[in-house]
Amino acid sequence: xxxxxxxxxxxxxxxxxxxxxxxxxxxxxxxxxxxxxxxxxxxxxxxxxxxxxxxxxxxxxxxxxxxxxxxxxxxxxxxxxxxxxxxxxxxxxxxxxxxxxxxxxxxxxxxxxxxxxxxx
Numbered sequence: 001x002x003x004x005x006x007x008x009x010x011x012x013x014x015x016x017x018x019x020x021x022x023x024x025x026x027x028x029x030x031x032x033x034x035x036x037x038x039x040x041x042x043x044x045x046x047x048x049x050x051x052x053x054x055x056x057x058x059x060x061x062x063x064x065x066x067x068x069x070x071x072x073x074x075x076x077x078x079x080x081x082x083x084x085x086x087x088x089x090x091x092x093x094x095x096x097x098x099x100x101x102x103x104x105x106x107x108x109x110x111x112x113x114x115x116x117x118x119x120x
Contacts, residue, residue, distance in 0.1 A: 001044045001051045001080055004059035005030040030055075033062035039069040041104045043097060045078035073100055 008018035008027040018027045025031045040063060044056040053074065060072040075083065075095040086095035 001048050001083055002029065002055060002059075003051050004028070004055040005062075006051075006055060030059050030062050033059060033068070034066040037063065037066075037068050039104075039108055040071070041101065042070065042072045043083050043100070044072070044074050045080060045082050045095070046074050046076045047078060048080040050080035071104055 005028055006014070008014045008021075008024050014027075018024055021027060042056045042060055044051075044053055046053065056072055056074070060070045063070045075097075078086070078095045082091075082094055083097050085091045086093075086097040087101075092098060
């Protein structure tokens with residue numbers, strides 16, 4: 001859950017950091033979505049009030065439009081901090097962040113990915 005498509009001049013806090021830029025688009029990760037990229041996993045909490053869900057949706061759409069492999073998972077009833085907090089053993093029932101991340105990585109480097117690569 002990141003501010004991939006945020007407007008850096010919209011918030012007083014980020015305006016202070018980014019207002020000196022000649023082109024504020026360079027502060028928006030979505031601007032670079034067409035650049036070469038590895039398969040990408042985007043995780044977001046549906047109740048995130050820190051970073052709006054549109055950021056992940058915009059980034060996923062832009063990367064897919066550029067031909068990249070993107071997996072986007074949105075967790076219901078999870079906020080911004082809950083995604084990372086759910087990695088901790090006592091909080092894993094909060095969201096399947098660890099399992100989803102491991103499955104994504106396994107899909108890239110696990111036995112299934114090796115078999116697919118060998119078949120090419």
